[in-house]
Amino acid sequence: MDWLRGNPRAEASLPADDQEPLLNEDEQSRRPSQDEELLRTEQARVASSRTRILVLTVLLTTSITSLLVVTYLLASHKLVPPKSDNRHPMLDTPIKNVVVLVQENLSFDAIAGGLTYNPDIDGLVNNTFCNPANIADPHSPQVCAKSTAKNIAPDDPDHSIAGGNQQVYGTDHPNLSIHRPTMQGFVTEQIRSHGIKGDLSRAAEVINYYTPEHVPIFNALAENYLLFDRWFASVPGPTNPNRAYLTSGTSHGHGFNDRGFDVSTLPQTSIFEQLSAANISWINYSNATGFAPDAMFYRWTVQSGHSRTNIKPIDKFYTDAATGKLPRFTWINPECCSYTSFHPPSPVNLGEGFVKSIYEAIRSSPQWNETLFILTFDEHGGFADHVPPPENVPPGDSLQYTEVAGDGRPTTFHFDRLGIRVPTLLISPWVEKGAVVHTPRKETGEYTHTSILKYLAELWGLDVLTPRVEWSPSFKDLIQDDCREDTPVLLPEPVEF
Numbered sequence: 001m002d003w004l005r006g007n008p009r010a011e012a013s014l015p016a017d018d019q020e021p022l023l024n025e026d027e028q029s030r031r032p033s034q035d036e037e038l039l040r041t042e043q044a045r046v047a048s049s050r051t052r053i054l055v056l057t058v059l060l061t062t063s064i065t066s067l068l069v070v071t072y073l074l075a076s077h078k079l080v081p082p083k084s085d086n087r088h089p090m091l092d093t094p095i096k097n098v099v100v101l102v103q104e105n106l107s108f109d110a111i112a113g114g115l116t117y118n119p120d121i122d123g124l125v126n127n128t129f130c131n132p133a134n135i136a137d138p139h140s141p142q143v144c145a146k147s148t149a150k151n152i153a154p155d156d157p158d159h160s161i162a163g164g165n166q167q168v169y170g171t172d173h174p175n176l177s178i179h180r181p182t183m184q185g186f187v188t189e190q191i192r193s194h195g196i197k198g199d200l201s202r203a204a205e206v207i208n209y210y211t212p213e214h215v216p217i218f219n220a221l222a223e224n225y226l227l228f229d230r231w232f233a234s235v236p237g238p239t240n241p242n243r244a245y246l247t248s249g250t251s252h253g254h255g256f257n258d259r260g261f262d263v264s265t266l267p268q269t270s271i272f273e274q275l276s277a278a279n280i281s282w283i284n285y286s287n288a289t290g291f292a293p294d295a296m297f298y299r300w301t302v303q304s305g306h307s308r309t310n311i312k313p314i315d316k317f318y319t320d321a322a323t324g325k326l327p328r329f330t331w332i333n334p335e336c337c338s339y340t341s342f343h344p345p346s347p348v349n350l351g352e353g354f355v356k357s358i359y360e361a362i363r364s365s366p367q368w369n370e371t372l373f374i375l376t377f378d379e380h381g382g383f384a385d386h387v388p389p390p391e392n393v394p395p396g397d398s399l400q401y402t403e404v405a406g407d408g409r410p411t412t413f414h415f416d417r418l419g420i421r422v423p424t425l426l427i428s429p430w431v432e433k434g435a436v437v438h439t440p441r442k443e444t445g446e447y448t449h450t451s452i453l454k455y456l457a458e459l460w461g462l463d464v465l466t467p468r469v470e471w472s473p474s475f476k477d478l479i480q481d482d483c484r485e486d487t488p489v490l491l492p493e494p495v496e497f
Contacts, residue, residue: 226435247272
């Protein structure tokens with residue numbers, strides 16, 4: 001049995017017939033036939049194809065699902081949050097930047113009542129508007145409006161709330177169930193407040209108006225852009241209460257230019273606070289001399305530190321406009337009240353020159369095609385207007401204001417009447433050329449200062465600040481779809497007269 005141990009000699013010595021096979025015959029491997037090999041090859045190919053199809057199907061399904069998920073997340077801003085500074089809920093508008101300049105103290109009739117480029121303007125060209133010298137005397141001589149207003153008004157008309165009562169209603173204590181807004185008391189109040197005796201030509205300065213030749217800047221802007229001829233101040237009173245309504249939708253019960261505005265005591269939320277909370281850039285560029293910049297009315301502005309970072313001198317506006325670095329919201333305070341604000345004794349030609357400089361800076365800016373420039377006036381400044389202001393409108397809050405009237409008795413105002421009509425323009429390549437807009441086309445209410453806040457709330461998805469803002473119509477429908485290419489780069493030069 002040495003062969004079992006692998007002895008070659010023993011293996012070689014065995015006879016051939018005595019050798020035992022290592023395997024049984026049926027256990028020996030056989031070479032497959034050609035048909036069997038082809039069958040196995042085909043089966044392997046089919047199995048491999050099925051595997052590839054299955055893998056591709058899984059990959060394709062996964063890719064489509066992933067694409068749908070990413071698309072949804074992008075559309076809903078859940079994957080990459082949008083930059084708040086560029087938030088733009090009103091997606092169908094080209095307006096990305098808003099500039100507001102609020103000039104001082106002129107009624108609509110005073111500066112726009114003499115415009116002739118559009119016969120649809122509700123002005124004085126085709127109207128005779130007169131006031132009695134003494135509204136209490138039925139035989140009083142009449143003083144009628146003429147196109148002879150002076151470059152520098154000789155007297156600053158009364159523009160207190162009590163004075164406005166006399167101008168609009170002919171009484172210091174109007175009762176809306178009895179008295180009507182006849183607009184007949186301007187000359188009477190001018191004579192009383194300035195002690196004018198017998199000089200009706202001097203008293204007439206409160207009712208006289210300018211021609212297009214007197215105000216070529218304003219006339220050119222109106223001819224080329226959009227003019228509102230039923231835009232009312234928020235309060236029938238002085239500057240700061242109106243500027244508070246312009247920037248917060250209420251004056252928090254303030255009815256005159258008290259010290260609270262200068263020391264930042266107003267507690268309500270302003271448009272400036274809203275924009276900062278939404279991370280939307282803003283700057284209050286100020287040329288103010290006798291008043292605090294409007295953003296400084298508010299306690300929040302000082303406490304938050306924005307009084308140091310967001311209030312800039314007017315020179316910075318011109319630099320930022322030239323370099324295309326104006327913020328999303330620009331608020332401009334004019335000088336007040338001796339040079340360029342229109343407020344007497346500011347000359348009209350210098351006020352026009354300031355407006356010209358602001359417009360031409362915006363028009364030449366790289367941001368022009370994305371900008372809406374709003375020019376308005378804070379209040380009528382005591383100057384006459386023939387259109388009665390709306391009554392029974394929602395106030396900004398529940399606060400009241402009381403002051404002593406010209407007869408020595410107190411009069412209380414509930415902020416439920418609008419102020420007197422003031423000139424207002426929308427200036428942009430996205431508004432109709434030479435348009436004159438009266439009442440809102442698609443909304444109720446009347447255009448007023450808080451319409452600006454309503455528009456900004458819609459533009460940037462902000463909360464509506466007060467009931468007055470809620471009531472005010474927006475002007476978003478006046479922004480057109482086509483960008484004009486015929487807007488003037490330069491305006492005429494102002495004239496001294």
